Amino acid sequence: MKEIDARGLACPAPVLQTKAAIELEGAVDIQVTVDNPAAQQNVQRFMESKGFSTRLDSEGGDYHITGHAAEGAAGAPTSAAAPAKRTPQDEHQRIVVLCATDRLGSGDDVLGRKLMINFIKTLKEMGPDLWQLIFVNNGVKLAIDDSPVLDELKAYEADGLTILVCGTCLDHFNLLERKKVGTTTNMLDIVTAMQLADKTISL
Structure with missing residues (x-):
């Protein structure tokens, strides 16, 4: 062994x-x-x-x-987070949204949090092009029990969206036990997902 x-x-x-x-x-x-x-x-x-x-x-x-x-x-696939490479028959883009924060922009944190909530709620407008949603650093706070967008994220996941949440980041913030949505992941899965994506949107 x-x-x-x-x-x-x-x-x-x-x-x-x-x-x-x-x-x-x-x-x-x-x-x-x-x-x-x-x-x-x-x-x-x-x-x-x-x-x-x-x-x-x-x-x-x-x-x-x-x-x-x-x-x-x-x-078997190299990464649990990423399927095989795209084939000509695929009709949708693979867009990865990488959230490294729980707020959008800088200058006013209250406004930034409101903007992030609105952003997450509006992601559904991407339709099937939205392939994976990845949370790292402070962004993992959006996947825990008191997240203002927890219901939306659970609905996305139920509809088939892959949501990845950085395990190192959860551990750093002592939030591992409070994660309520998504798959605890690592940098290998994140890098593989970005490699296979057609487009990555970083926040």
Whole structure:
């Protein structure tokens, strides 16, 4: 069994080490140890995206994610957040909206928050071209329990929109347990999504 000790490593290092073990070394049995829940969620989700069955054990502040490859696992998508590259038959754009803040503009925070609320509520006008909504840094506060746009985000997700929320950012603000919408993600998924997108809108 391939064993990886990724304790103390910042995102996305635990996922990248797991990726290298699976894709470059061909590991079919792997155990990754991390020391925070954001890394645990990201590593476990990555393994499962590669076709691995997983088991989670915790001990003290450590998380041990054990994975076993199913037949054909190596052909699974590289990122849980991003599907295969575009084909000529695709009729819609892939627009990624990257929110690194919970307000729009600078000068007046109250106005900025109102503008962001209106922006999120109006995103539905993009229709099926809106592909992924990604929250990083202060933007993750829009995905927690007291978010003024939580209902709208839940509705978007229910309609099929992929919403990614940075796990490192949630952990930094001590908000991991308060996230109520979207998938806890890592920089590998974010970079992959931006690479495959036709357009990225950054706020």
